[in-house]
Amino acid sequence: MKRLVKYLPIIGERQLERIRKEAKPLEGKHIIHINSTYYGGGVAEMLNSLVPLFNDLGINMGWRLLKGSPDFFSITKKFHNALQGEDINLTAMKKKIYLEVNRTNSEITHIAHHDAVIVHDPQPLPLINYYKKTQPWIWRCHIDLSRPNRVLMNYLKTFIERYDKIIISKSTFKHNFKVPQEVIYPSIDPLSTKNIEMADWKVHKYMKKYGCDTDKPIISQISRFDKWKDPLGVIRAFRMIREKVDCRLVLLGSMATDDPEGQKLYEQVLEAAKGDKDIKVINFENDTLVNALQRASAVVIQKSLKEGFGLTVSEALWKKKPVVAMNVGGIHLQIKNGYNGYLVNSEESTARAVVALLKNPKRAEQMGERGHNVVKKNFLITRHLMDYITLLKKHIIHYKV
Numbered sequence: 001m002k003r004l005v006k007y008l009p010i011i012g013e014r015q016l017e018r019i020r021k022e023a024k025p026l027e028g029k030h031i032i033h034i035n036s037t038y039y040g041g042g043v044a045e046m047l048n049s050l051v052p053l054f055n056d057l058g059i060n061m062g063w064r065l066l067k068g069s070p071d072f073f074s075i076t077k078k079f080h081n082a083l084q085g086e087d088i089n090l091t092a093m094k095k096k097i098y099l100e101v102n103r104t105n106s107e108i109t110h111i112a113h114h115d116a117v118i119v120h121d122p123q124p125l126p127l128i129n130y131y132k133k134t135q136p137w138i139w140r141c142h143i144d145l146s147r148p149n150r151v152l153m154n155y156l157k158t159f160i161e162r163y164d165k166i167i168i169s170k171s172t173f174k175h176n177f178k179v180p181q182e183v184i185y186p187s188i189d190p191l192s193t194k195n196i197e198m199a200d201w202k203v204h205k206y207m208k209k210y211g212c213d214t215d216k217p218i219i220s221q222i223s224r225f226d227k228w229k230d231p232l233g234v235i236r237a238f239r240m241i242r243e244k245v246d247c248r249l250v251l252l253g254s255m256a257t258d259d260p261e262g263q264k265l266y267e268q269v270l271e272a273a274k275g276d277k278d279i280k281v282i283n284f285e286n287d288t289l290v291n292a293l294q295r296a297s298a299v300v301i302q303k304s305l306k307e308g309f310g311l312t313v314s315e316a317l318w319k320k321k322p323v324v325a326m327n328v329g330g331i332h333l334q335i336k337n338g339y340n341g342y343l344v345n346s347e348e349s350t351a352r353a354v355v356a357l358l359k360n361p362k363r364a365e366q367m368g369e370r371g372h373n374v375v376k377k378n379f380l381i382t383r384h385l386m387d388y389i390t391l392l393k394k395h396i397i398h399y400k401v
């Protein structure tokens with residue numbers, strides 16, 4: 001069971017007491033999160049830790065899922081892609097299905113007695129249209145909004161501007177909405193199965209169990225099979241790396257229930273890796289495996305083309321691994337180039353940075369140590385908890401209908 005007190009050895013007594021004290025005015029309040037997937041991706045990852053910790057503080061926090069049809073999720077994935085910069089043909093039919101699913105969900109989601117509603121990402125965004133608003137509504141967008149498609153943004157703005165507050169991961173994701181916007185950095189849970197300390201024997205056991213040979217250095221990327229994570233680019237970069245240093249690549253991924261594009265990309269990845277004995281592709285959702293693979297890796301790659309934040313970066317840094325990642329979205333918040341990893345901008349520069357780290361294990365180790373400290377200071381769930389407490393107090397206590 002998740003208990004705040006278990007974080008004492010990591011954050012210390014003072015910080016723990018501060019969280020408890022600040023949370024007091026929210027005791028007994030009811031707060032609800034709504035998103036559209038219970039696994040596969042960073043939102044579910046964070047809610048899995050935040051929600052129980054809030055309940056441990058005496059704040060009644062719940063988490064509901066938006067139930068959508070395959071059609072709906074295919075449309076909202078197009079919205080996701082367009083918010084990250086792709087074109088979209090925003091037809092009346094797409095809008096109709098988008099609204100219809102939200103309307104139906106409002107009929108089976110009772111929220112009247114809640115003191116605040118937190119809606120994540122575009123899928124449940126229009127829910128707000130179907131309620132008489134008697135509490136603050138917060139929209140938490142986790143997507144890379146650096147260059148969204150204008151047409152879609154103008155459409156979504158009609159819902160966004162009904163909210164009381166917008167939360168994004170980085171200040172340049174702000175837009176000209178008539179609603180205040182605030183940055184809250186995402187976080188990782190150091191005590192979750194995915195991040196908790198793991199003995200070497202267990203790491204090796206898991207690598208063996210999932211068929212990952214550890215006879216050569218391992219390079220890995222752990223990400224949903226999503227084109228924005230560019231797994232095909234990782235394979236091309238890996239082949240350049242292997243020309244200089246003998247090593248293996250492990251691509252571990254899964255598919256979120258709200259992403260219908262995953263299967264096709266997974267098949268393309270399998271095809272690209274076919275016959276290459278140094279590349280292992282695993283499609284399986286298992287937190288202990290993520291933990292073991294990050295620990296077994298010499299270097300972790302995050303080759304994303306767009307990225308709201310990229311929890312996988314902090315997860316690897318926490319395990320003292322240097323990360324080579326594309327300089328997109330929120331990744332630079334976690335990596336200072338040349339300090340705790342490398343920020344790159346192409347397959348070639350990815351390959352060069354990984355080779356440099358493989359050839360200089362001492363530097364890799366030093367960067368890994370620094371990375372751990374960066375995460376400890378900035379990106380742990382306990383800081384996130386505090387940010388949410390501050391936000392909720394501000395909105396709930398002074399809320400006027």
Ligand code: UDP
Pocket residue numbers: 040041042043045194222223224252253254284285286287290309310311312313315
């Ligand atoms: N993840 C996982 N198994 C996988 C792929 C990803 O558990 O096979 C997790 C990963 O460890 C991280 C989250 O999914 O906790 C991904 O969050 P991130 O912010 O990196 O990207 P998102 O998927 O939200 O775009």
